[in-house]
Amino acid sequence: MLGSRQRPYLKPYIYIIILVSVVSIFLFGTYVFPPRSSFICYIFSECINGEFNQRRPIASRELTDAEIASRVVIREILKRPLAQSKNPKIAFMFLTPGPLPFEKLWHKFFDGHDDRFSIYVHASREKVSHSSPHFVGRDIRSEKVAWGEMSMVDAEKRLLANALIDPDNQHFVLLSESCVPLHEFEYVYNYLIFTNVSYIDCFDDPGPHGSGRYSERMLPEIEKKDFRKGSQWFSMKRQHAVIVMADSLYYIKFKLYCKRTKDGPNCYADEHYFPTFFNMIDPGGIANWSVTHVDWTEGKWHPKSYRNQDVTYELLKNIASLDKAAHITSTAPKRVMFKPCLWNGVKRPCHLFARKFYPETLGRLSHLFSNYTVVV
Ligand SMILES: *[C@@H]1O[C@H](CO)[C@@H](O)[C@H](O)[C@H]1NC(C)=O
Ligand SMILES: *[C@@H]1O[C@H](CO)[C@@H](O)[C@H](O)[C@H]1NC(C)=O
Ligand SMILES: *[C@@H]1O[C@H](CO)[C@@H](O)[C@H](O)[C@H]1NC(C)=O
Secondary structure, eight states: HEEEEEEEOOOOHHHHHHHHHHHHHHHHHHSSSOOHHHHHHHHHHHHSSSSHHHHHOOOOOOHHHHHHHHHHHHHHHSOOOOOOOOOOOOEEEEESSSSOOOHHHHHHHHTTOOOOOOEEEEESSSSSSSTTTTTTBBBBBOOOOOSSSSSHHHHHHHHHHHHHTTEEEEEEEEEEEEOEEEOHHHHHHHHHTTOOEEEEEEOOOTTTTTGGGGGGGGGSSOOGGGGBBOSOHHHHHHHHHHHHHOOOOOHHHHHHHOOOSSSOOOOOOHHHHHHHHHHOOOOGGGGOSSSEEOOTTSSSOOOOOHHHHHHOOOHHHHHHHOOOOEEOSHHHSSEEEEEEEETTTTTTTOOOOOOOOOOOGGHHHHHHHHHHHTTO
């Protein structure tokens, strides 16, 4: 009886034979069928043209299905020339809680340039009544926006989606209620229509307010070395706006894991999603600075806000003629990095707009407008 319960006895050399056979089959297998990741790299280096290869080196790890799909879609959008518009326009997208204190100044800026711009207003807190005919009827459906949260990115995407409906819109600028123009319309139009990049601010901040906000839960798609920071005030080409519409993979990662929390790293999605995303998918296609100037040199939680007594011809002229973009890290000690602003390879002033201005400055700005904007 006991014997029937006993396991069949195998001699030790049988184990050795089985082990050797398994190892040989494995080695033979990897020789004939290389590991899948390099198999995928092989496919990609075949089907992705040289330009894309340079822009985005192939990851050494195995890509997920969603990543492969995402890369294919993005590559197709970047590669395809857009349908030429007979009447190219710039979409000016105002993201504001309520009324636009500088609407009169913007009216001056836009006046006489009909058919070369479209305006979109996302007023997230209250309904806005407009005084300028350029702004009347330009409000889009809005939703509540919380500072630093994904609802901010959602509002930016809502503006982009509405602006993309018009096929003539070729370049898309995000502006806030405290932004003012630094140059005349003609200058801004030519700067943006004929540029070959999007002005998305992007830099590597190794400090607590940069990579310190990264969460490993963004893996495997987003590694810490990919994580970037930048001001939310972007301007982008139509192709990039379409890519933003197409992205759900990276969007979800930021929605879930880049959040303001009481415990753990506080992450501000609107300062990281676009910089990180574009740095990963088209680093050579973004300028890495923003055409909207803001002064962080005071080192406070919020940038410098200009009062009436600050607004002089010299201040505006100085901001408008800056030709190096500054980035300040949050490390201790902090580092300030300057990079020359190159427009299609030529050194030019970096900024077309500036913030933040208190509403009280409207009078002085309007008075000075035609004088400072002609300075190039
Ligand atoms: C922006 O930064 C990325 C990454 O540092 C770089 O590869 C790219 O060339 C920069 N873009 C421009 C227009 O210089
Ligand atoms: C933009 O133009 C400059 C100058 O011709 C060139 O060096 C650069 O590679 C171009 N960038 C893109 C993304 O086409
Ligand atoms: C603008 O410039 C003109 C010519 O230089 C000058 O006469 C005028 O006073 C200036 N206006 C203001 C508001 O500074």
